[in-house]
Amino acid sequence: MQICLLFGDWKKGLNKSGVKNKISMRRENNQTRSTFHFCRNNGLMPQSIYSPIQSFILVTALLICAAVIGVPDIVLAQQTSNDSEIEENLSGFDEEDSGIEEALSGFDEEVSAEDEKDILSGFDEEKKFKHTEGPEATIEKEDWSSFSGYTGISLSYSFVREPPADNSNADWSGLTKTQPFFSLTWDVKLGSNWNSRISAKAFYDFAYGLKERDAFTSDVLNELEKEAELREVYLQGSPFGSLDIRLGSQIVAWGTSDSLRVVDVLNPTDNREYGMTGLEDVRIPLPMTRLDYYFGDFKLQAVAVHQIKFNKSAPPGSDYNSTTTEIKEVVPESNAENKEYGLAILGTFSGWDASFHWAQYFDDEANLLITDMTFVPGVGLVPVLEYRHSRLTMSGFALSIPSGNYIWKAEAANFWGMEFNNVREKKFTRTDLLFGTEYSGWNDTSLSIESGVQHLNDFDHRLEAEPDYQLEDRIATTINFMQDYYNQTLHLQLFGMMIGEWGEDGGSNRASLEYDVMDAFSVKGGVMIYQPGDSLYFQSLNDNDRIFFEARYSF
Amino acid sequence: MIFIKKTSNAINFIIFTMLFSGVFYPAEKVFALSGREIMEKVNARDEGDRSKGEMEMILLDKKGKKRIRKLKTFGGKKGKDTLSLMFFLSPADVKNTGFLTYDYNKSGKDDDQWLYLPALRKTKRIAAGDKSGSFMGSDLNYSDMTTPDLDLYDYTLMKETEVRGKKVWQIKAIPKNKDEAEKSGYSKSVIFIRQDNYVMIRAVRWVHKKRRNKYLDVKKLEKIDSIWVSTEMHVTTKTGKKTLHKTILKQNNIRFNQDEVNADLFTVRRLEKGA
Numbered sequence: 001m002q003i004c005l006l007f008g009d010w011k012k013g014l015n016k017s018g019v020k021n022k023i024s025m026r027r028e029n030n031q032t033r034s035t036f037h038f039c040r041n042n043g044l045m046p047q048s049i050y051s052p053i054q055s056f057i058l059v060t061a062l063l064i065c066a067a068v069i070g071v072p073d074i075v076l077a078q079q080t081s082n083d084s085e086i087e088e089n090l091s092g093f094d095e096e097d098s099g100i101e102e103a104l105s106g107f108d109e110e111v112s113a114e115d116e117k118d119i120l121s122g123f124d125e126e127k128k129f130k131h132t133e134g135p136e137a138t139i140e141k142e143d144w145s146s147f148s149g150y151t152g153i154s155l156s157y158s159f160v161r162e163p164p165a166d167n168s169n170a171d172w173s174g175l176t177k178t179q180p181f182f183s184l185t186w187d188v189k190l191g192s193n194w195n196s197r198i199s200a201k202a203f204y205d206f207a208y209g210l211k212e213r214d215a216f217t218s219d220v221l222n223e224l225e226k227e228a229e230l231r232e233v234y235l236q237g238s239p240f241g242s243l244d245i246r247l248g249s250q251i252v253a254w255g256t257s258d259s260l261r262v263v264d265v266l267n268p269t270d271n272r273e274y275g276m277t278g279l280e281d282v283r284i285p286l287p288m289t290r291l292d293y294y295f296g297d298f299k300l301q302a303v304a305v306h307q308i309k310f311n312k313s314a315p316p317g318s319d320y321n322s323t324t325t326e327i328k329e330v331v332p333e334s335n336a337e338n339k340e341y342g343l344a345i346l347g348t349f350s351g352w353d354a355s356f357h358w359a360q361y362f363d364d365e366a367n368l369l370i371t372d373m374t375f376v377p378g379v380g381l382v383p384v385l386e387y388r389h390s391r392l393t394m395s396g397f398a399l400s401i402p403s404g405n406y407i408w409k410a411e412a413a414n415f416w417g418m419e420f421n422n423v424r425e426k427k428f429t430r431t432d433l434l435f436g437t438e439y440s441g442w443n444d445t446s447l448s449i450e451s452g453v454q455h456l457n458d459f460d461h462r463l464e465a466e467p468d469y470q471l472e473d474r475i476a477t478t479i480n481f482m483q484d485y486y487n488q489t490l491h492l493q494l495f496g497m498m499i500g501e502w503g504e505d506g507g508s509n510r511a512s513l514e515y516d517v518m519d520a521f522s523v524k525g526g527v528m529i530y531q532p533g534d535s536l537y538f539q540s541l542n543d544n545d546r547i548f549f550e551a552r553y554s555f
Numbered sequence: 556m557i558f559i560k561k562t563s564n565a566i567n568f569i570i571f572t573m574l575f576s577g578v579f580y581p582a583e584k585v586f587a588l589s590g591r592e593i594m595e596k597v598n599a600r601d602e603g604d605r606s607k608g609e610m611e612m613i614l615l616d617k618k619g620k621k622r623i624r625k626l627k628t629f630g631g632k633k634g635k636d637t638l639s640l641m642f643f644l645s646p647a648d649v650k651n652t653g654f655l656t657y658d659y660n661k662s663g664k665d666d667d668q669w670l671y672l673p674a675l676r677k678t679k680r681i682a683a684g685d686k687s688g689s690f691m692g693s694d695l696n697y698s699d700m701t702t703p704d705l706d707l708y709d710y711t712l713m714k715e716t717e718v719r720g721k722k723v724w725q726i727k728a729i730p731k732n733k734d735e736a737e738k739s740g741y742s743k744s745v746i747f748i749r750q751d752n753y754v755m756i757r758a759v760r761w762v763h764k765k766r767r768n769k770y771l772d773v774k775k776l777e778k779i780d781s782i783w784v785s786t787e788m789h790v791t792t793k794t795g796k797k798t799l800h801k802t803i804l805k806q807n808n809i810r811f812n813q814d815e816v817n818a819d820l821f822t823v824r825r826l827e828k829g830a
Contacts, residue, residue, distance in 0.1 A: 103745070103759050103761070103768045104745060104759055106759070106768060106770050106791070106793050106796065107757065107770050107772055148647055148650060150647070150648065244824070251676045252676070253675060253676045253677040256679070256680070279674050279675065280674045283676070292824070294822075294824050299823070299824065348669070348823050350657070350659075350667055351665075351667065352680075353680050400679075400680040401680075402665060402667075402668075402680055402681070402682045402683065402684075403665075403682075403684075404665065404682065404684035404685075405682050405684040405685045406682055406684075407680055407681070407682045438682065439682075440681075440682045440684075440685060440688075441684065441685045442685075443685075443687055443688050443689070443740070444688050444689055445688075484689075484692075486616070487614060487616065487689060487692040487693070487694075487800050488689060488691070488692030489616075489620075489622075489692065516622070518620070518622070519622050519623060519645070519646035519647075520646055520647055520648070522648070552648075554646065554647035554648040555647050
């Protein structure tokens with residue numbers, strides 16, 4: 001028995017049913033977004049040595065350590081007597097001028113006036129300061145057309161899985177990704193009020209060719225070995241005054257949360273590698289018509305989605321989906337009747353921001369429906385399953401309030417129209433609540449915590465049984481710590497997530513370190529650890545722990 | 556990078572911190588002024604309005620590694636409040652990231668700041684309380700970019716001297732409490748104000764709780780549209796005599812009183828449209 005959980009959307013599960021959730025963690029200019037699924041197993045399942053709560057505590061401890069490591073000067077200043085004297089001199093707010101003259105001599109100066117000699121006598125130090133002045137950089141002229149993008153290679157290494165004994169089985173051990181990637185964006189300005197964008201991304205993963213390629217399923221090879229797709233393709237402009245229009249394939253991101261989705265429902269997401277997809281790629285653009293009308297401190301936004309598309313899921317037989325049976329997914333036709341709509345009013349005020357959202361759409365995650373029973377000799381009656389997507393109506397709000405070094409966030413939404421297999425006589429509603437805060441009071445450091453709950457209203461305990469595997473309440477908590485070093489050339493990120501009130505349903509932890517080798521080139525390495533908890537889904541990920549590396553050149 | 560979410564007041568940065576550009580005050584009037592009175596004159600200078608320009612930051616570490624940040628900047632006034640909008644032009648991975656700041660004149664009121672992240676396609680509200688963090692990885696921090704609240708500091712006129720042949724006042728500024736030192740990131744500053752135009756031409760800052768000093772040195776000062784503008788400043792972080800990091804800050808194509816810089820510019824709508 002398993003109960004599938006999700007936070008954000010109902011999720012299509014790994015085995016018979018399941019859920020996935022998108023959690024984003026943002027770095028300010030190079031962000032990653034974790035995608036996660038979580039299911040719960042009601043039966044007795046072996047526990048990992050590290051339970052989710054232990055893991056969460058471990059991550060928290062790591063964060064604290066990192067915070068301490070990140071401010072070594074403070075520690076040192078308090079520990080050495082020499083520094084104590086400095087501290088006394090520099091922070092005692094006394095009127096003594098001791099040390100001032102010495103400090104004033106540090107200017108790098110060519111002036112030779114007699115009365116400045118004492119102050120400006122530190123020039124010999126400049127000789128030790130090496131730098132190579134290239135041609136004087138200038139701001140490029142604005143062009144009507146510009147290309148930008150990035151390229152690089154992404155590697156991952158699974159250090160838990162063992163190679164299969166038989167070559168006929170897919171090998172998900174060791175090197176699981178050797179993926180060069182390339183992304184190109186073409187922006188064109190069409191006069192003063194209009195512009196267009198065309199962007200595309202492609203990758204090829206050599207990891208499959210380096211192993212016994214034929215052992216991988218065709219689904220896996222089709223979906224994970226290579227990809228080339230157009231992403232954002234749109235025309236946007238201001239036909240008059242306060243109205244903006246954008247037509248074409250695009251992304252509309254709602255809400256204030258960084259890691260958990262409540263009102264952000266319009267674009268599906270790429271969930272093929274749980275927690276490993278980069279932020280730039282995690283949302284899937286959809287063909288939309290979007291109108292933004294501005295008045296005063298408000299923006300009124302109307303969106304019509306012209307194509308029905310759902311989340312990208314790990315194909316059966318992959319390391320993130322160990323099932324081998326493919327279940328038919330019913331995708332509604334992209335016609336006028338099935339069009340998806342969104343409305344929002346967003347206000348930006350002095351000291352706070354607020355927005356209200358409404359959407360009518362198909363749930364990006366599916367629920368399993370038993371459509372028939374078939375007799376299998378030797379087995380008996382077996383259910384015929386289909387993935388169905390409920391037509392939902394969402395109404396909610398988001399709030400963001402800064403206060404000193406904190407940003408306080410809240411989101412809430414109600415969802416109508418949830419359909420399940422075991423209770424077909426009615427549709428259910430669900431209420432989601434999220435609270436979070438982000439603290440930025442430490443130098444070059446950010447710490448954010450978000451926690452949310454999904455409550456299935458008028459819960460019927462029949463939903464706990466297969467194939468629905470629903471819970472009345474689902475809780476998810478995330479913690480994200482980021483710190484920069486060496487004038488923001490080295491970036492540490494620690495991200496922890498636990499599912500369930502105390503992490504009993506699973507979680508994941510990710511640590512990464514990124515170094516800017518130069519402006520356009522960075523390298524990143526890290527480790528992803530999955531925590532199984534009670535969730536069958538997270539238990540299935542338990543062997544997916546991996547280290548990863550990425551080198552990226554932006555242009 | 557974290558610097559993106561903590562950006563502040565570009566135009567203050569351009570206009571105030573670097574240059575303290577201002578109107579001309581006759582020298583004979585100022586000899587009788589105290590440190591506080593001089594700083595009041597500095598704060599009261601004409602900073603210009605409806606400005607547009609480009610900023611370039613060259614970051615140099617002690618090994619000679621060079622990084623360059625380029626931005627497009629806009630600045631304006633709304634009553635006594637200062638508005639600014641800036642967009643990254645490079646490096647490529649943060650291109651079109653934008654910051655919008657409302658710097659309120661009212662004492663004790665936090666700035667309003669929004670950040671547009673192209674990768675997220677989303678505008679985020681940013682906390683503006685702490686100003687001690689590095690600005691874009693440079694040797695400046697966010698307090699360097701905003702107008703200081705004079706009530707929070709004790710200013711002492713140390714002496715009159717000369718910098719590059721120009722008479723200056725040498726003024727010591729000390730935060731009145733540790734909280735301000737924590738927020739600004741500096742426990743003490745000595746600043747040099749030119750007597751002929753009230754421009755801060757140099758400053759030495761003591762980094763709070765660290766054995767470091769920052770040297771701000773205006774290398775090029777120009778009068779643009781009757782406003783004094785520092786078009787090149789070097790900021791060096793040292794521990795003792797040893798240089799740790801250096802920033803060369805240049806401003807190009809600064810213009811004031813631009814028609815396109817109006818109230819509609821300093822909005823989230825414009826922020827999301829990019830440079």
